[in-house]
Amino acid sequence: MNNQDEVAQAMNSEQEDVGTRLRAAREASGKSLADISASTRVPSRLLDALERNAVDELPRGPYAIGFARTFARAVGLDEAEVADAVRAQQQQNSVGLVAATDTYEPADSSRIPPSRLAWAAGGIAVLLAAGYIGWRSMVMTPDMPTGNGGEQATNATVTESATRPEQPANAAPAAFADTEIVRIVASGPVWFSLENAEGRSQFDLTLDAGEFYTVKPEQRSLFLRTGRPQSLRIRVGERTLPQLAADDEIVSEVGLDGASLARIAASPPVAASSGMQPPATPQPTAAARQP
Template identity: 40%
Template sequence: MADEEAPEQGELAITRTGDRLRLAREAVGLSLADVATRTRITQRHLEAIEKSEFSGLPGRTYVTGFARAYARAVDLPEAEIGAAIRRELEEDAYGSRPLYEAYEPTDPARLPTARLAWTLVIVALLLGSAYGIWRFLSVEPDEALIAAQNQAADNSEAPATAPGTAPAPKAAAPGQAVPADAPVVLTGLSEVWIGFDDATGKTENWRTLDAGETYEVPAAYVQQFTLRTSIPQALKVTVGGRDIGAVGPADTLVKNISLKPADLVARADGAGAAQTIPPVATKR
């Protein structure tokens, strides 16, 4: 008779959700340390759940979360385990405890999912790429790039003409022929960015001129490159000492400006002719 009642007493002994979790853990051959590794919940909290000693655990919301994570680790239905834990908490009048208390680990259910993490990474990469493209297409390049280009140019070209180091060449009169090798000098009226483009339109060199700084364009640049700038009104261009006037409308990106002396003089003469009003013949 006693033998027949033993299983029944054993079944009655397993009345708490913690016992069910422990038996499921032992059935799959896991230790508490294994479950702690899988769930990232401290081993002492898992042990308290198995013993249904909820008073030693954080707030009720976290107790339910821990139990659900434990259930997932041992292949038990987490929703059912969560509901059972909530019932036991109500039976133990555990609801009077504060809803928030500090604890060591984070409930795994509250960690960002892998999909969300990858989405954030992709969005960050797209924003970074968009910023890079915008910088590449900007009129003025990055200051560090300008400095590197200027350094390379200074190492391979004749140094820029410093103000006052040599007498200014005698300016050619309008309409007067200018030698093909006449010096082409760029002067910054205020800080201005300039670039030199090759035949394909690719900018090979950049530099910034400060106010009053002059730069004599190397002969090789005169023949092979064209000028571009984003602030035409801040740049003075002279050829053989003659000021050719503005190279474009104010605050406008201009490019493909030929640096050959003859072309610059023709540009200056054309601008002057466009502003000349022919005399009106008088009657006698």
């Protein structure tokens, strides 16, 4: 008998001894394969294969080593010794394959969270998602300022009523309160800017015909500037003010406070240039622009 045969015989003897030792240790503990399977979460058929040294019936790679370690620990044997023996048998049966050094061990049943905890975690996740959606909807919803008449106006996608009549431009009110809703209404494509007292632009926007922009309360201290006054009107509450200047004339320093708007309302109407159409009332499908 040559040296290779002697080594193989010794390995076979050791492997058979491992299976016998596993079975003897289990029987000495008074446990069945079903008992070991319940405590280790290793299927009974794999435990039986280990006791019979049927390594070919085990999963290849580190899983078999992990099962062997778990079985040995459950019956009080040396884990490393049992694992080395099973690894040696795998190497003998798998010529040309490198033995895996990492091992996989089944999860300890005592460390697995109960189903109640998993359901509670799922419920918390659903509540967090719902809260985030609600927060997003609140953040993305524009403010709804209220005028003297209790009208609510939105700064995003608002329908302008086509039946709202325009007040006579030459009937000036006594005064405009700073709480009145002020809108910049476009009858055609128009660009405008809101500037501070130094003439520096703080906000600008281009509107299409039928669209309007609701001036924010903090913007009432700014001044309006535009180059197409014929395509832009200022509306205070239910009242539409006269055209600010002649067609295509650049206007600036138009105050948006109550006193300045009252002066605009009291000013005489500006005649449109030849061939220019007066501004139209915003259509029902007009959308308010939000900066």
